Amino acid sequence: MLTIQEILETNRMIEQNNFDVRTITLGISLRDCCHSDIKIFCQNIYEKITRAGEHLVRTGEDIEAEYGIPIINKRISVTPIAIVAESCHTDSYVPVAQALDAAAKTVGVNFIGGFSALVEKGYTKGDRILIQSIPEALAQTERVCSSINLASTKAGINMDCVREMGQIIKRTAELTSDRDALGCAKLVVFANVPEDNPFMAGAFHGVGEAEKVISVGVSGPGVVKRALEEVRGQDFSAVAETIKKTAFKITRVGQLVALEASKRMGVPFGIIDLSLAPTPAVGDSVAHILEEMGLESCGAPGTTAALAILNDAVKKGGLMASSHVGGLSGAFIPVSEDAGMIAAVERGSLTLEKLEAMTCVCSVGLDMIAVAGDTSASTISGIIADEAAIGMINNKTTAVRIIPVPGKKVGDSVEFGGLLGYSPIIPVNTFKSDTFIARGGRIPAPIRSLTN
Amino acid sequence: MKAVITIVGQDRVGIVAMVSEILAVNSVNILNINQNILDGFFNMVMIVDMKSSKVSLKDMQQTLKGKGDELGLDIKVQHEDIFQIMHRI
Numbered sequence: 001m002l003t004i005q006e007i008l009e010t011n012r013m014i015e016q017n018n019f020d021v022r023t024i025t026l027g028i029s030l031r032d033c034c035h036s037d038i039k040i041f042c043q044n045i046y047e048k049i050t051r052a053g054e055h056l057v058r059t060g061e062d063i064e065a066e067y068g069i070p071i072i073n074k075r076i077s078v079t080p081i082a083i084v085a086e087s088c089h090t091d092s093y094v095p096v097a098q099a100l101d102a103a104a105k106t107v108g109v110n111f112i113g114g115f116s117a118l119v120e121k122g123y124t125k126g127d128r129i130l131i132q133s134i135p136e137a138l139a140q141t142e143r144v145c146s147s148i149n150l151a152s153t154k155a156g157i158n159m160d161c162v163r164e165m166g167q168i169i170k171r172t173a174e175l176t177s178d179r180d181a182l183g184c185a186k187l188v189v190f191a192n193v194p195e196d197n198p199f200m201a202g203a204f205h206g207v208g209e210a211e212k213v214i215s216v217g218v219s220g221p222g223v224v225k226r227a228l229e230e231v232r233g234q235d236f237s238a239v240a241e242t243i244k245k246t247a248f249k250i251t252r253v254g255q256l257v258a259l260e261a262s263k264r265m266g267v268p269f270g271i272i273d274l275s276l277a278p279t280p281a282v283g284d285s286v287a288h289i290l291e292e293m294g295l296e297s298c299g300a301p302g303t304t305a306a307l308a309i310l311n312d313a314v315k316k317g318g319l320m321a322s323s324h325v326g327g328l329s330g331a332f333i334p335v336s337e338d339a340g341m342i343a344a345v346e347r348g349s350l351t352l353e354k355l356e357a358m359t360c361v362c363s364v365g366l367d368m369i370a371v372a373g374d375t376s377a378s379t380i381s382g383i384i385a386d387e388a389a390i391g392m393i394n395n396k397t398t399a400v401r402i403i404p405v406p407g408k409k410v411g412d413s414v415e416f417g418g419l420l421g422y423s424p425i426i427p428v429n430t431f432k433s434d435t436f437i438a439r440g441g442r443i444p445a446p447i448r449s450l451t452n
Numbered sequence: 453m454k455a456v457i458t459i460v461g462q463d464r465v466g467i468v469a470m471v472s473e474i475l476a477v478n479s480v481n482i483l484n485i486n487q488n489i490l491d492g493f494f495n496m497v498m499i500v501d502m503k504s505s506k507v508s509l510k511d512m513q514q515t516l517k518g519k520g521d522e523l524g525l526d527i528k529v530q531h532e533d534i535f536q537i538m539h540r541i
Contacts, residue, residue: 002532004486004497006539007456011528066509068530249538256537 011068017222018284019250020070021257022277024060025198027205027213027270028052030079030114038088042099045084049076049103049112052212057108059264063257071257072219072419075111076104077203082117086126093130097137097144104143111186113203115146118193121155121442131161134168138183139175145201151191151388153395157443162388165189166381166437170404173373177406180414184403185368189384191391191398196271197327202364202399213270214262215327218254218318220246221276222283224310228292239293240313247274247317255322273327274318275363276310278338280421286310286331287340287350298340299350307331308361328397330363336416336423337368345424352383352426360390365399370414370423373406380404382433393446453502454483454532455509457516461525463494470523471498474515479504494525499532 013019033044053076060074078084078100085093097115104112115137117127134146148165151157169184176183188202195206198215205213227246231238254272262269278286287298290306311330319325333355335341344350352369359365365387371380384400391398405414408425415422459471468487475482480500487496502509513529520527 001484002456002499002535002539007458007497007535008495010535010538011458062510065513066531067534068528069534252537253534256533 013220013223014069017220017226018279018281019220019223020072021216021254022219023073023075023198023217024056024071024257024261025075025077025203025215025217026053026056026265026267027077027196027209027215029205029209029211030084034084034087036087036089038085038090038095041085041088042095045078045096046099046103049078049100050106053103053107053109055265059261062264063260067256069253069257073110075109075113075198075200075203076107077198077205078112078114079205079207080116080118081114082124082126082130083207085130086124091129092136093133094136094140097133097141100144101141109143111143111145111200113145113147113200114205115144116148116204118149119158119161120149120152122158123161131164131168134187135171135175135183138172138186145186145203147188147190147193147202147204149190149193151392153192153392154445154449156445157191157385157388157392159385159443160440162381162385163378163437163440165384166377166379169380169402170377173404173406180408180416181403181405182416185401185416185420187401189400191388192396194327194397198273199275199277199328201401209270210268212267214258214265214267215270215273216254216258216261217273217275217277217327218250219275219277220250221278221286221289223250224276225283225285225289225292228289236309240309243310243313244317247314248321251318251321269324271324271326272318272322274314274325274329275327276314276331278332278334279419280337280339280342282339285338285340286333287338287344291340297347297349298344299354303354304357304361307333307358311361311363328363332364332367333358333362334367334401335369335426336421337419338421342421342423345426352428356386356390359387359398360394364397365391367399367401368403368420368423369401370403370405370408370425371428372409372425373404374409375404375428376434378432378434378437379428381437385437389443392443393448395448453509455500455502455512455529456532456535457498457500457527457529459494459496459520459525459527461494461520461523463489463492464523467494467523467525468496470519471516471527474519475500478506478512480512
């Protein structure tokens with residue numbers, strides 16, 4: 001029989017420490033929707049998504065009510081559009097983004113991911129059209145998320161795409177300047193992208209996935225912070241052990257929700273993503289976990305080591321609690337979405353360079369970084385190249401979600417609203433990378449790619 | 453199916469009686485009750501069996517929440533599995 005302490009502990013995690021299931025994401029293959037006529041293709045994808053996703057939101061709400069665990073987001077990911085739209089005779093995929101947006105609105109999900117292309121080794125026709133369509137697509141839609149994979153440990157870095165994405169991010173910022181470049185918050189550039197990630201903005205339904213699949217992303221930075229308060233002053237073995245136990249408990253709930261959603265929707269269970277995803281809410285911060293370990297402010301010397309312990313212990317604890325773990329799994333460090341990160345930037349302890357170092361040991365990369373509107377396309381490309389190199393060499397996922405906010409400069413701040421939060425403008429190194437970025441071509445795959 | 457009912461709020465006469473009566477009327481069997489007063493606040497956790505319940509979990513949640521709101525109590529009814537999966541391997 002359960003004890004009262006166990007019951008109260010679970011409910012305290014939920015009520016006081018912001019424990020929640022961050023997302024139930026339904027992955028849908030669009031591979032059977034292809035057509036040479038883009039109108040028919042758009043109709044096909046709209047019908048398929050709305051049919052497959054019809055019960056997603058209600059199922060999520062039912063599970064939330066029955067178990068008393070908040071399920072914050074219900075989302076949909078689809079096959080990368082560059083692949084499935086490639087047969088269309090067209091020079092723009094903006095209508096496809098509009099069809100995705102309409103489908104998302106019909107089924108009631110707040111984001112749909114998969115306006116994506118995988119170009120780590122080179123472009124196809126569809127990849128080129130998709131990338132050129134991104135600025136307008138993100139400006140004209142509300143719920144569509146876009147991602148590009150331009151590097152991998154196996155293939156190296158596509159530096160032509162690195163250059164192009166700097167320009168695309170700038171153009172997206174311009175076209176959504178009336179909303180403080182919100183379009184850039186829905187655009188991620190990856191190295192070693194996982195094809196089963198349920199979190200936005202980088203979610204898409206990989207080509208090796210089943211027809212439909214349910215994946216769940218858990219969260220709970222506040223729960224980990226609270227648990228670490230109990231071991232203040234103890235050594236790092238105690239810290240790691242505490243995080244592992246907490247991650248185990250959190251993930252078990254994610255597994256329960258995933259299996260229930262899978263059963264009720266008749267869709268196979270894919271993976272649990274073990275990520276600690278912060279929100280701007282008080283008590284839901286990854287930075288505050290690092291500070292709880294003994295740092296005066298996130299970004300102080302020791303921050304990278306603290307994040308490494310956190311990231312590793314979350315995986316070790318979570319891994320034992322779920323039958324299938326995947327996605328990004330680790331600790332996210334999105335600046336504008338984390339109250340502790342925002343405060344650390346404001347007090348000057350957290351810089352872009354330190355964040356870059358942290359991305360060597362976190363689960364993704366430079367995330368939700370607001371920079372001055374006059375940051376050049378080649379500087380943004382340089383930042384992308386650095387992140388891609390970290391991912392490629394270290395065989396890990398890295399990413400860049402950077403927002404050059406038109407009209408804003410260092411000292412200003414920007415408000416994105418909701419879960420996307422707000423951020424001070426972060427200073428960027430002003431020395432130029434133009435000639436480096438202009439070279440283009442491919443950075444060869446590293447020696448560690450030859451593993452066979 | 454088993455459910456866990458948690459009740460938190462200002463202590464007063466008749467809370468246990470009120471909840472028990474609603475459960476009895478709906479054929480919900482109480483398996484375990486744990487109750488105490490902490491700093492003047494009433495805390496109670498019940499584990500109940502809803503196998504023969506006349507109403508669904510959702511309806512029971514609404515009934516008890518409504519009654520709780522009337523009396524200034526926070527009453528939650530949750531499927532037992534969320535606690536089992538977190539605390540038992």
